[in-house]
Amino acid sequence: MRVAVIGGTEFIGRRLVETLVRRGDEVMVVHRGHTEPDDLVKCAHIHVDRRDFSTVAGQVKAFRPDAVVDTIALTRADVDAVLSHLPDVHLLVLSSMDVYRSYELYLAGDDTPMPVPLTEESLLRHQRYPYRGTDREADDYDYEKLDVEPAYLARHGTVLRLAMIYGPRDPQQREEFVLRRVRAKRMRIPVGPGATLLPRLHVDDAVAAMLLALDRPGVSSGEVFNIGEAATYTIRGWMRTILAAAGHEAELVDVPDDLLPDDLGITRKTAQHLLVSSQKARSLLGFEPADPAVAITRSVRWHLEHPPANEDTGFAADDRALALANAGPELA
Template sequence: MRILVLGGTRFIGRRVVEALVARGDEVLVVHRGQSEPEGGPACPHLHANRRHFAAVAGRVRDFAPDAVVDTYALTRRDVEAVLPHLPDAHLLVLSSVDVYQAFEALLTGDRTPVPVPFGEDAPVRRSRHLYRGKGMGLDDYDKLDVEPAYLARGGTALRLAMIYGPHDQQRREEPVLRRVRAGRERIPVGPGTALVTRLHVDDTAAAVLAALDRPAAASGEVFNIGETTSYSMHGWMRLILQAAGHEAELVQVADDVLPADLALTGATVPHVLASSRKAADLLGFRPRDPAAAIADSVRWHLAHPPADAFTDFAEDDRALSSVSR
């Protein structure tokens, strides 16, 4: 197949391109040119800011893609700048489970019960632009503004769970690994009962390929994409510690003394548990065992520690001092 990938140089997009090239697809990547992955797969790149996508639209049409994968549409403007210039092809856009009410509850602390696991017909968020005014440069971000135009053209939206793995800029395992590197033997945590659906970046790429290979089943549809087994926050932390070969006691403390980076272990954190049964039934999507996937990710992140690794554990010491040994 001839596949046009929008984005495609960082984390998820990078892995999607690697998987496509590895299986022999002809790939053209269009991105801003701000990052060129070292050791990435050999395929042609076009450099264009999304706002100026019209300038390369002719070259995209000449490429005549069978499918388009948009890995980095974050806002309504991102879609409006690109979609009118895309040729008729199977369109696939990466979305997020953050469109659901369950995710809204995670950010706002809303304790209204939300049934889990939730499927694609679950209620979506009532509010929009979750990160507006929070200084994250994401004021206009909202996947609820991204999906409709793609779906209207018969496209496919993959609502991804919490993605982790090599090259993850958010470094999901870092709250545990920074304490591993520091040799911390006690880690303050809350009850840690929340269940959050996760997904290794390799399985994300596998889901993209599965949707591309089944356009008839995928056209006009949305799919939750996540692991079929979800661990509690405590279970997830223990798997990370095990993979890192580090023994540490998880010491339960009150929520009001939890270190900020361990807030998701708190008592009031709701479940964000998405069902991927539809993707399994219609696309044949089968993620691998999450314990093995987590171990692979941990090994990569231990070998590639952040240059600005956090080393101040005063919050840990204060929290631990609040409980008796």
């Protein structure tokens, strides 16, 4: 198969490119050229800013791809810059679980939750642009997967709504809120209830789902698929699995939500779960994700061997929360 990948040099896109090349596919990566790793597998490259995609559209068509994968369509402008210039082949675009109404309620802390598990037919968000007015606004002001999906579906493309992706080279360092405390040998970690079911997915399982969709265009074209793990831990269960994988014992100490350090806010009390069903992908594509305990262990071991260069080593907020929790409710 000949596959053109838009944005294939970081995390999910890089893992996809590596896997495609390993299995013998011909790959062309279309990217800005700002983050081209020296150790990226050998394949064809076109360097161009996404906004100028029209200037290289002829080169992409000359490659004669059987499929095009867009890994970084985040906004309406991203779609407008590229989609009309793509050849008439199978298209696959990555989306997110954040399109659902339940995610909107989760962000808002709403106490009237939507039912779970979420299927591809579940209610979508009422409001657009979920990160406006948040600490992500500067980077994601126009981010909106609900502006991306319909245009690709109109071209009979495949949409994969991915759960929270983790694994080697994860730029968001999903496990770091626990691992930085492991490295510091912290024996007590302040947490909230941590009862939320928040779906995750190892990057290798995300790539496996992408390959299944690419290999079965007759089944996947024009379809939306939820792609999540086989079983979902609560936040506390996830933390304990990370600790076990790291070989570190630590007590999870209950503290009030208003005392939680910022990076432990994910453990706060919430009414809305984000549990998703991947049954459609399992039935139609044969998607079978790894045991999450095994996948988390693989990821944790990689991140322990590759700590972040800018690791946060401050624990004043932890110490304050633990001290006030020990002092009792009248002082906390």
